[in-house]
Amino acid sequence: MTEPTTSQLQPMPDDWRRALAVVAHPDDLEYGCAAAIASWTDAGREVAYVLATRGEAGIDTLEPAKCAALREREQRASAAVVGVDQVDFLDHADGVVEYGPALRRDIAAAIRRHRPELVITLNHRDTWGGTYWNTPDHVAVGRAVLDAAGDAGNRWIFPELTERGLAPWDGVRWVAVAGSGNPTHAVDAAGGLERAVASLLAHRTYIEALTDEDPETYARGLLTGFAEETGKRFGDRPAVAFELFAR
């Protein structure tokens, strides 16, 4: 029997028109996922971003009030590089996002507004695989996204959304989790990789605070490394991996 860790990844479904990516922080999509998003928007698909926070607690040397506006700007620029024009912020508090009905409701509302068939989020599990611990915001948001994909279709769970004119949307067919330690599917990243590097580089202030390395060398090295590693399980093509939950 083949070990799950070495098995080949399946191609992601491509019979869909609209995707919504919902993550905790500015930069969450750029650390690996943006190359897939570039390839989807190239193919004429609509992708929108929703961020639970503005990442205001993400830069040690910058106080949150100033950091929030800067990271919002960087995120909007970063999205534009891969063909995403719509970026919304839910304004939960960075670092202390709470899993619960309030978060599920905000995400269900976003799903009802955008009516996607595919929803994308970041790793909701305790670790990145092995013992490399995940952060609490990613776990809270990822779990809430998986739950809200169902909540969005049920008119009785958050009736206040219907009263606000957001009709139920039961059309989410898959939730794809990026950065999972247990990926099942992948997307060819070759065509989107250069823009993914530019998209990560748009978070320049964040990256400069994070590393002394030249930002472009850092971004290219990291994303090329991820894509090649995933490619070992996807026909040796650079790729972005997802754990796919069908609904």
Ligand SMILES: [Zn+2]
């Ligand atoms: Zn994050």
